[in-house]
Amino acid sequence: MTAEHVEVAVDVRExxxxxxxxxxxxxxxxxxxxxxxxxxxxQAPRIGxxxxxxxxxxxxQEGA
Numbered sequence: 001m002t003a004e005h006v007e008v009a010v011d012v013r014e015x016x017x018x019x020x021x022x023x024x025x026x027x028x029x030x031x032x033x034x035x036x037x038x039x040x041x042x043q044a045p046r047i048g049x050x051x052x053x054x055x056x057x058x059x060x061q062e063g064a
Contacts, residue, residue: 012038013040015027036050037050038050
């Protein structure tokens with residue numbers, strides 16, 4: 001699996017926002033539905049988040 005840069009309305013940095021702790025599931029859903037890999041920032045393109053199980057498995061197998 002090759003990671004692609006996906007522009008989404010959801011900022012993946014919201015995963016670390018303390019206000020999201022009480023109900024993170026809408027954010028998880030939005031990230032899963034909007035793409036395979038989400039970069040933490042354009043300045044750090046090598047740090048990404050993969051949300052879907054199948055995509056995680058594919059990424060791990062590709063790196064083996």
